[in-house]
Amino acid sequence: MKVLLVYPEYPETFWSFKYALKFIRKRAAYPPLGLLTIASLLPGDWEVRLRDLNVHPLRDGDISWADMVFLSAMDIQRESAREIIDRCKKLGVRIVAGGPLFTSCPDDFPEVDCLILGEAEVTLPGFIRDVAKGGCERIYRRDGWANLKKSPPPAMGLIDMDNYSCMSIQYSRGCPYHCEFCDVTFLFGREVRTKSVEQVLLELDRLYQIGWRGCVFFVDDNIIGNKRKLKEEILPALIDWMREKRYPFEFITQASINIADDDELIQLMVKAGFDEVFIGIETLEHESLKEAGKSVNQNRDMVENVKKLHRHGMQVQAGFILGFDNDKETGFDKMTKFIQESAIMTAMVGLLNAPRGTQLYERLEREGRLVDDSTGNNTDFTINFIPRMNGDVLMRGYRAIVETIYSPPNFAKRLKMFLRDYRPFKEKGKIMRKGHVTAFVKSLFVLGIFERGRLDYWKVILWSAFRRPSVFPLAVKIYICGYHFRKTFQV
Numbered sequence: 001m002k003v004l005l006v007y008p009e010y011p012e013t014f015w016s017f018k019y020a021l022k023f024i025r026k027r028a029a030y031p032p033l034g035l036l037t038i039a040s041l042l043p044g045d046w047e048v049r050l051r052d053l054n055v056h057p058l059r060d061g062d063i064s065w066a067d068m069v070f071l072s073a074m075d076i077q078r079e080s081a082r083e084i085i086d087r088c089k090k091l092g093v094r095i096v097a098g099g100p101l102f103t104s105c106p107d108d109f110p111e112v113d114c115l116i117l118g119e120a121e122v123t124l125p126g127f128i129r130d131v132a133k134g135g136c137e138r139i140y141r142r143d144g145w146a147n148l149k150k151s152p153p154p155a156m157g158l159i160d161m162d163n164y165s166c167m168s169i170q171y172s173r174g175c176p177y178h179c180e181f182c183d184v185t186f187l188f189g190r191e192v193r194t195k196s197v198e199q200v201l202l203e204l205d206r207l208y209q210i211g212w213r214g215c216v217f218f219v220d221d222n223i224i225g226n227k228r229k230l231k232e233e234i235l236p237a238l239i240d241w242m243r244e245k246r247y248p249f250e251f252i253t254q255a256s257i258n259i260a261d262d263d264e265l266i267q268l269m270v271k272a273g274f275d276e277v278f279i280g281i282e283t284l285e286h287e288s289l290k291e292a293g294k295s296v297n298q299n300r301d302m303v304e305n306v307k308k309l310h311r312h313g314m315q316v317q318a319g320f321i322l323g324f325d326n327d328k329e330t331g332f333d334k335m336t337k338f339i340q341e342s343a344i345m346t347a348m349v350g351l352l353n354a355p356r357g358t359q360l361y362e363r364l365e366r367e368g369r370l371v372d373d374s375t376g377n378n379t380d381f382t383i384n385f386i387p388r389m390n391g392d393v394l395m396r397g398y399r400a401i402v403e404t405i406y407s408p409p410n411f412a413k414r415l416k417m418f419l420r421d422y423r424p425f426k427e428k429g430k431i432m433r434k435g436h437v438t439a440f441v442k443s444l445f446v447l448g449i450f451e452r453g454r455l456d457y458w459k460v461i462l463w464s465a466f467r468r469p470s471v472f473p474l475a476v477k478i479y480i481c482g483y484h485f486r487k488t489f490q491v
Contacts, residue, residue, distance in 0.1 A: 001046040001131070004066035005039060005158070007032035008073045008080035009053040012488065014348050014379045017165070020484040023442045024435040026165040028054040030217060033168040034072050034099055034120075036154035041124050050158040053080060063091050071112075072099035075355060075376025085111050096127070100187055104356040105373070106139065118142025119173075119188075121151050145188070148173060148195045153203045156210065165435075166215035166252070169203050171195055171234065175222040177256065178359070179280075180293045181321070184221045186357035192225035197237045204241060208248055214433045218253040218274075224265065231265055238272035252276035256296050260305035270313045270425045277309065278317040278346075284334050288324035293359075306342040310421040315474075318344045321378070322398050323352035325388045332397035339405050343418035345478050346485075349401050350378030351394070354385055379488070402489045408453020411482045412460040419460075419468050419475055436473045443480055451483065 010016045010028075017029045032052055039048050049065070051058050063069060069088050073081040078101060088095045089111055097109065098116035106115050114136055116123050123140040130136040161167065172195070173188040207216065224230060242249070251274040259265060259277065269277075281302060282294055289298050306316045320335060339347045353374040354361040364370045364385045372384040387394055404410055447457045457479060464475035485491075 001043075002065060002067045003042060003046055003048050003070055004062060004068070005032075005035040005048065005050040005070045005072075006058060006084055007035055007050070007052040007054065008071070008077035008084060010077060011079070011377065013076065013377050014350075014485065014488055016488075017481070017484055019487045020480050021165060023439040023446070023480050024165060025438065026435075027163040028052065029165050030168050031156075031159045031161075031164050032072065033154055033170060033219060035070065036156060036158060037151065038070060038072070038098075038120050038124070039155035039158055040152035041120055043128060048155070048158065052159070052163075053084075055160075055163045058084065058087070060087070060091060063088055063093050066093055068094045068096050071095060071097040071102075073097075073101040074099065075101050075104070075374055077101065078376065085109065098123070100183070101376075103187060104183065113138070115139045119146040121146035121148075145191065145193060146173075148193045149199065151195065151199070153199070153206060156206060161210070161212055166217050167207055167212050168217045168219050169200070169207075170219050171200055172220045172223060172225060174225060176225050177222070177296060178293060180291070180359040180363070181352060181354065183355045183357045188221070192222070194226055194229055194234075197233050200234060201237060201241055204249070208245060213248045214250065214435075216249045216251050218251055221254055222256050223253045224255045224259050227262070227265065231268060235268040235272045239268070242273045247273060249273055250275050252278070254278040257281065257300065257302070257305055258296050260308050266309065266312045266314065273425075275313055275424065276315045276317060278319065279306075281318045282321045283324060283327065283331070284338055285324065285327055285331055287326035288331075291324055291326050292321075303338065303342045306344060307421055310343065310418060311423055313422065313424045315346075315418070315422065316342075316344055317346035318348070320347060320349040321352050322349065322401075323383055323387045323389070323394060327389055327394075329389070329393060329397065332401055336401050336404050339401075340410060340414055343414050343421060345411075345415060345418055346481060347405055348379065349398070349405070351381065351383045351398060352387075353378050353383060403491050406482060406486045406489055406491045408456040408486075411479075411486075412453075412456035415460050415475065415478055415482070416463060418478075419464055419471055422471060422474075424471060424474075433473075436476070439480060440473075440476050443476055447479060447483060 012018050035050060042048055051062055071081060071084055081101060085095055094113045096114045096116060097112045098120060102109060102115055103117045106117060116127055119142055122142045127136055127140050172192050174190060174192040175184045176190055176192060178185050178190060253274060255277050257279050283289060309316050354364050355374045369386045371386060374384045375382055448454050464472050
């Protein structure tokens, strides 16, 4: 059996890092971890190839080679996925599809020959057994949640690592919180399931052995969902492994804001190599947090929580949402002020949208307020329901926030503030990675000569070089990312 794994193209988005990747000569930010895991679940005698459209184009010959095309996608990749499906149908190649997009919207894709819904560790074995017998059903649905201790390591040998800026690994699935707007619990449940220490170290060993050095993204939706196991088992093992290997990786991940409540947890994570964490701050309006079911964010000094993480050596990336029913017009200035004061450099400010499978989607459907499907991109100035706030006011307020926080003077001011607070883990020392010099040299021309705001670039870069040389590569990286955000938001 010949199987072609196809990963659809991402449009230009906040997280695509399209403009930033050019500075380090990479084609995509992350490899398709889901499809690489699928590859490891397929029978050993099946011939498997992978085509990531974010790296290489898909040719008709690639499709014609295969007996089946396996397609996995998220909402934001819908348009590219449809194009792939159309091409497969024209060439007469059977399509097998799964992943968040198809699990959430199976009825939207009648052209697909077979749908593998939910977690593949649970649903894929039945499909494989049926194919071995000479046929298959059209839909395979999950029956319970996957046991991650039986999940195989991803087949990293199918990709060329040089095309990517960061590798990916998954330790856990699920989130204990059930926010109204989020589809994580629909896709992965509220019970946090984890891999074993041995599995995590095996995957890291494989990345190390095939020569990867640099960024590794723990893609867990909330890595501290099972805090006890993380603190008692995973982090101590990671600390020993990283010391032994002399810190070959820098880890980034996602967590809830209550990570700031546990000093021991923060210290362990930093020692283990975690230096970036994405946190869903969402909104500063108490009633909007209550509406969203985001109880973990309530009654906090958010600025201090963020700065505490910075002082310990963890850069906070954050998500912000506009468009809750309880949002007020005063919230635009409040959000702008918070982002500047907290020195959050990667601030994904977006509009509330209602993905299928969420409580929000169900509520808005009952209220008759849905107008379209979510695009999966909450930074494209679209919203798929009728908001309580006047739509024109909401869009103007949104535009004002991103134009302010990503304007060169405000971004540079915020970066200098961040660099003053940020204290990296000393034991790691000063590590220069492949691509740092290339990125810096290119930034001198693109940002220092030709880009609007070049004076702000020189001010913060020279300040960092002389005042905080230990984090100079980080300063360059962040400024390049800021350039990408400005281009994405057209600021």
